[in-house]
Amino acid sequence: MTGQEYLELLKKRLTHYYDITETQGHTQPEFVLQAELNAADEGYFIVPDLKTYSVQHNEYLYVQQFGEPLTLAMAEPYLAYTKKAMAELKTTTEHMSSVFSLVFICEAGIEPDALAQLTKLRQHKDYCFTLKGWSDLALFLVDIPAQRLHHNKAAAKNAATFAFPKLNKIVV
Structure with missing residues (x-):
């Protein structure tokens, strides 16, 4: 599978x-693909006008390809x-909560030192002592x-x- 095939599979x-947008030249740094997911959940008592709670979950996805x-x-x-x-x-x-996802499609592999550091990476942000939620960075390295x-x-x-698709192998 090539990087472009993986990108098409991901789309x-x-x-x-x-909600997917292709962003060639629109952001700095540039991404080949951006996507956003907004979800909400509400609870109510007897009628919808009497809300007991409401929460929002968002995901912001950024994809970039590397040729080296x-x-x-x-x-x-x-x-x-x-x-x-x-x-x-x-x-x-x-x-x-909000999740910021970075997907790096590495067509020529990943340097071992970078792989070790990036898989241990943690970016977390609390908003108003978590009263207004939190954010995390989800980092995916596609080798x-x-x-x-x-x-x-x-x-x-x-x-x-x-994940990469599983190939169905036929054993004879």
Whole structure:
């Protein structure tokens, strides 16, 4: 599977739940794909006008492709972008959580030092002592030559969405 094939597969998987935009040249640093998911949950008592609670969950997804082995220096602008976006996120009392997901499609692999540091990376932001929720960075490293997905701890629960497809092998 090539990087472009993986990107098309990812678009296909995300299309039902996310609002997808292709962003060539629209952001700094540039991303090949951006997607957003906004979900809300409400509870009410007897009639919908009597709300007992309301919470919002958001996910912001950013995808970038790299043609050479990924280094920590190459990842830094993207990590800084998400850190700034987390700091500038406007929240309300109904906001519960936001996940900022970075997907790096590495067509020439990942340097071992960068892989070790990026899989241990943790970016977390609390808003108003968590009264207005929190944000986490989910980082996915797609190693095309090895056909392997690496991720940090915050990305573990969504890893299946970004995993490589299982090939059905027929044994004779």
